[in-house]
Amino acid sequence: MKKIFVIFSCVAIFTACSSDSEKTASTDSASTEAAVSEAPADSSSTDTASTSTTVTTTTTATPAAGTPAATTPAAAAPAGAIVINISTVSEEMRFDLKMFKVKAGQKVILNISNNDSQQHNLIIGKIGSLNKLGAAADALAMDPKAAELEYVPRSSDIFQASSLLNADENYTMTFTAPAQAGDYPFICAFPGHWRMMQGVMRVEK
Numbered sequence: 001m002k003k004i005f006v007i008f009s010c011v012a013i014f015t016a017c018s019s020d021s022e023k024t025a026s027t028d029s030a031s032t033e034a035a036v037s038e039a040p041a042d043s044s045s046t047d048t049a050s051t052s053t054t055v056t057t058t059t060t061a062t063p064a065a066g067t068p069a070a071t072t073p074a075a076a077a078p079a080g081a082i083v084i085n086i087s088t089v090s091e092e093m094r095f096d097l098k099m100f101k102v103k104a105g106q107k108v109i110l111n112i113s114n115n116d117s118q119q120h121n122l123i124i125g126k127i128g129s130l131n132k133l134g135a136a137a138d139a140l141a142m143d144p145k146a147a148e149l150e151y152v153p154r155s156s157d158i159f160q161a162s163s164l165l166n167a168d169e170n171y172t173m174t175f176t177a178p179a180q181a182g183d184y185p186f187i188c189a190f191p192g193h194w195r196m197m198q199g200v201m202r203v204e205k
């Protein structure tokens with residue numbers, strides 16, 4: 001009899017937990033699709049703790065069974081990864097970071113938040129490619145396929161690119177930093193934006 005009761009309560013707890021996490025998941029991703037893991041970017045406002053939370057949520061895309069995860073969030077952070085949060089600044093046509101630094105070969109998790117009412121994206125180019133990428137971005141204004149391309153120019157100088165972000169949309173870019181140290185320019189490639197919306201990812205040895 002006792003056994004049955006124990007089993008029953010386990011099932012009850014499990015059901016409660018999993019329906020809970022479903023609820024959180026659906027409210028968080030209510031905004032739209034695009035972003036891989038948009039939840040943490042918003043809800044994490046306190047720095048150090050949130051950094052690890054962000055990482056965990058990125059890796060643990062499906063909550064469900066492993067309920068104990070809730071109490072040990074930092075565990076799944078990829079070793080040596082760096083988390084960078086960058087946002088567009090509302091009404092100012094710029095990113096809030098002019099530069100961020102990463103280590104060569106390091107795993108990078110770049111959380112991009114579009115806090116502006118306009119659409120923006122973020123592309124990272126090869127060393128020295130700023131003007132070329134800017135020109136390619138401006139040329140998109142004449143390209144009938146630009147929207148389809150999410151305003152990412154067709155260019156071999158692009159190292160990483162986000163999708164086009166609507167107002168209040170977030171995007172998480174995960175990549176391995178280049179092995180070669182140097183300054184890698186990033187811009188918003190929506191035509192005309194790059195002159196204001198640019199910065200540098202500095203890769204250090």
Ligand SMILES: [Cu+2]
Nearest residue numbers: 120188190193
């Ligand atoms: Cu833009």
